[in-house]
Amino acid sequence: MVYEATATAPVNIACIKYWGKRDTKLILPTNSSLSVTLDQDHLRSTTTSRADESFEKGDRLWLNGKEEVVKPDGRLGVCIKELRNWRSVEEEKDSSLPKLSQWPLRIASYNNFPTAAGLASSASGLAALVASLARLYQLPQNASQLSLIARQGSGSACRSLFGGFVAWREGEKSDGSDSLAEEIEPQSHWPEMHAIICVVSDAKKGTSSTSGMQRTVETSTLLKERLKIVPERMKLISKAIKDKNFEEFAKITMKDSNSFHSVCLDTFPPIFYLNDVSKSIISVIEELNKSNGKIIAAYTFDAGPNAVIYSLKENIPKVLGAINKFFPTSEESKDPFKLTPVDLPENFDYKVVREGGWEKGSVKTLIHTRVGDGPRTLGKEDSLLNEKGEPKTLA
Amino acid sequence: MVYEATATAPVNIACIKYWGKRDTKLILPTNSSLSVTLDQDHLRSTTTSRADESFEKGDRLWLNGKEEVVKPDGRLGVCIKELRNWRSVEEEKDSSLPKLSQWPLRIASYNNFPTAAGLASSASGLAALVASLARLYQLPQNASQLSLIARQGSGSACRSLFGGFVAWREGEKSDGSDSLAEEIEPQSHWPEMHAIICVVSDAKKGTSSTSGMQRTVETSTLLKERLKIVPERMKLISKAIKDKNFEEFAKITMKDSNSFHSVCLDTFPPIFYLNDVSKSIISVIEELNKSNGKIIAAYTFDAGPNAVIYSLKENIPKVLGAINKFFPTSEESKDPFKLTPVDLPENFDYKVVREGGWEKGSVKTLIHTRVGDGPRTLGKEDSLLNEKGEPKTLA
Structure with missing residues (x-):
């Protein structure tokens, strides 16, 4: 049994801009923002996450084929830790679940647009990471709840967890629990x-x-x-x-x-x-x-x-x-x-x-x-990882 | 007897910028501003004003050798009218004065820097006009009072009536009588x-x-x-x-x-x-x-x-x-x-x-x-007008 999930997430471009943090650690913004999610048929980040008991200890992550160091208290590390915590809560509730939260992860992420294009890839990239891990861990949290995690990876990533027209509410609480994204209108509302x-x-x-x-x-x-x-x-x-x-x-x-x-x-x-x-x-x-x-x-x-x-x-x-x-x-x-x-x-x-x-x-x-839809889940055939849990060579 | 005066006035460059009018007719600004007056040895406008009873009726003005129409209620016209009024007050006080205020004017103005340089020539130009007319009319008003007139010709011109470091006070009154320029420090204070x-x-x-x-x-x-x-x-x-x-x-x-x-x-x-x-x-x-x-x-x-x-x-x-x-x-x-x-x-x-x-x-x-000094008065030999009251050909 391979525990793996692959998801794609879209780029979003803000109409009301996010500029300024009131909390740099939690990434809490000084103002609410609003964006249009762009179509993943054209621009997307794809991420495969796999958990395997047999992997060598420690998480590993590749971005466009190049390995990135995952620092436990870095932005990526914090996102992974939070989602793992949510998984462990589920495992405690239901002892029949495999203990994925305790297993090392292998994650490969890929953007279908060149970094040189100057398009912010951190939003779609972090959103795809969160979406794929949420799927792998079978988390019950909804997109707005997941957006709290994505936000800590890269502020505007929280908006890439929805399709259509998306608001990121600045929130008031100092723990950031109300600084989340929500859909204003879906893609289908104004597909033109x-x-x-x-x-x-x-x-x-x-x-x-x-x-x-x-x-x-x-x-x-x-x-x-x-x-x-x-x-x-x-x-x-x-x-x-x-x-x-x-x-x-x-x-x-x-x-x-x-x-x-x-x-x-x-x-x-x-x-x-x-x-x-x-x-x-x-x-x-x-x-x-x-x-x-x-x-x-x-x-x-x-x-x-x-x-x-x-x-x-x-x-x-x-x-x-x-x-x-x-x-x-x-x-x-x-x-x-x-x-x-x-x-x-x-x-x-x-x-x-x-x-x-x-x-x-x-x-x-x-x-x-x-305007496009929110994160999509792909099948096994779209996995970015090979059998050993390393990134496939991408053309 | 020729009644004529030639004056030069400097360019000024603001450190605190003037941007916005609360009264577009009187040219009253939305904020005070402050500038450094630049040296007339390098950049200057020169203006000769002559009043002559025998001139054909109506005022005429040439800018860099090209005649400009002086509209009575235009910016130039308003400046000339105001200074004429001040002259007539003096003539009423002292009947021995020649009635210059009733005579037609011929005015020639010249900038020693090309318009194409993109330097605002309206400030130095208007200041030179006001300085030469004030001299011609032997007005008793001081530079701050004259700045009230220059301001109506071109807002920042009021600052070119002083050397050194100059403030234009926004003022509070609706008639603009307190929206004038004053010296903060003279050129000699900080010549470096x-x-x-x-x-x-x-x-x-x-x-x-x-x-x-x-x-x-x-x-x-x-x-x-x-x-x-x-x-x-x-x-x-x-x-x-x-x-x-x-x-x-x-x-x-x-x-x-x-x-x-x-x-x-x-x-x-x-x-x-x-x-x-x-x-x-x-x-x-x-x-x-x-x-x-x-x-x-x-x-x-x-x-x-x-x-x-x-x-x-x-x-x-x-x-x-x-x-x-x-x-x-x-x-x-x-x-x-x-x-x-x-x-x-x-x-x-x-x-x-x-x-x-x-x-x-x-x-x-x-x-x-x-940093430079304020308007200077030149001698007859520097007149920009020929005998007939037309601009001399300028090389």
Whole structure:
């Protein structure tokens, strides 16, 4: 009998940004956040966890084939320990259960998107780890309860335990027991919500979000004002999602992205994530909305120069047309939805982009995806571990 | 008898930024600001004003040889009208005075720096206009009183009526009578204060400050917090100047520049003035300070990508060394102080700048200047007007 589970988890991109911890150990945020879960058909982390009495003592973990040290009090270690504790509670309740909690673990995790793409892989990665261990251990906890664990691995990972539109409630308790994720609306509520990720080249490695956000907490004079504004934005965007009011959703999304990058700039020394290409994408989206007479696309940027553009499926051809026009990519991107870009409206003001446009490759590639579901459980045939409990060679 | 006066006025660069009007007609700001007046030996506007009964009716004005229409209720028109009113008060008091207030004016103004340099010429230009007319009209008002007029021509022009370190008090009154400039310390207090202006190429024209600041007032959620912070900064930087505490002066200057650009980014749609070169200059200054073990240079940015770097004269060679290293200029800059750039400290981390460095001309040229005096009166030989009251051809 092999005790093993394989799960996948999605990437999520926040519309209301998480930036700042009130507790760095438990990863309790200074504000609630809200994200859209992206489709795992396109972007996902896959994790296989296996428990085996015969394994050499100690847990081992491989990320994209490379072994990572699991420190007991590190973020990964804490997640594994907490889930093991939950398993042992079950084993105490039911003595017929195998004592998986006492067995060494072998874990292999794999992202289907390159780290170099600059997409945060920690959220999907940690969520896949938690999902696969919860499955392996047959835990009775629901996704929100599991999100408490994922949160301690990587804050925004808690939001990747749900599909659709997901809120991470900041919570009030000092033990973090109410700082969890919950679904606002499922994927099926608004499946027309699509996203184009513009992978922007960056000449220089930016500030890590972990260190950056704490510098903001310590030095920004404007952050406290942002924290006062976020609760209202959470309410308004939740309603916009419920009502499928794209224009309202878009406005709040863009404003909150700007607000987040504002407090980064107000940090001392300042933190910059947007580069000139990012800013140019903002200008193109602004002009696209203007020339269409309504908001059909919303930009948002995380801790890096990549743009994520939310748009309803019907308007994606217009977004693709605009982005293709000004940002010729170096890598051809295959559109899984096979939508054909359309030309810019006649009244589009070309002057919003710098003269001569951008050189090929300023945007490396585009990834077209949409709102997706939460973690999935895969079968044995998808295991990332070989018989010995080591990672299979991944092509 | 020719009634004519020629005056020059300096450029000023704010350390505490003016951004936002509470009254757009009277140009009353949402916050006090503070600037360093730069040396007119290097950067100046010169204005000649002449009143002559025999001129054809109506005032005429030339800026850099090009005639500008003077609208009676436009900003220039309002300044001229107010100064004329003050002259007529004097004429009523003393009937022996020639009735200059009733005579048409001819005004020629000239900036000795190219508009393309991206330096705000409206402040020095308006200040020179006010200074020359005040001289022509032999007005008894002092510089602070004249600053009330200059302010209505272009907000920050009020600060160019003083040398040294200058505060523009926001004032409380709705008629603006207490929104004026005053000297914090004269040039002679801290003559070691030098400045390097890095003229940064910009591929795209940015948002004008006049329209930009009102969009911030209307849409930024963070501005009100900035307005709460500024009064304390005004106090602290005034004390730092009084104490000649460069490190404190520098820290506040950099933070306030960042805070200003933060609220620009928080504007909707967002306003960006810093480009990738600007940000790279910030990184170099940060690292220069770090590698020197103390703050020897402070960056500040107005409504454009140009950096102004404040540093004490003794440290300017280090600043020049750092900037020359990473930003080879397209135009050779002559250093009026003949200081020789020195190499970077050995512990300077080169990785703060993007790999490969910046291409030649990303910074077009450097202007080295220092704190300077207030408006100067020139002699007849420097008049910009010919006998007929038209601008002389300027080489």
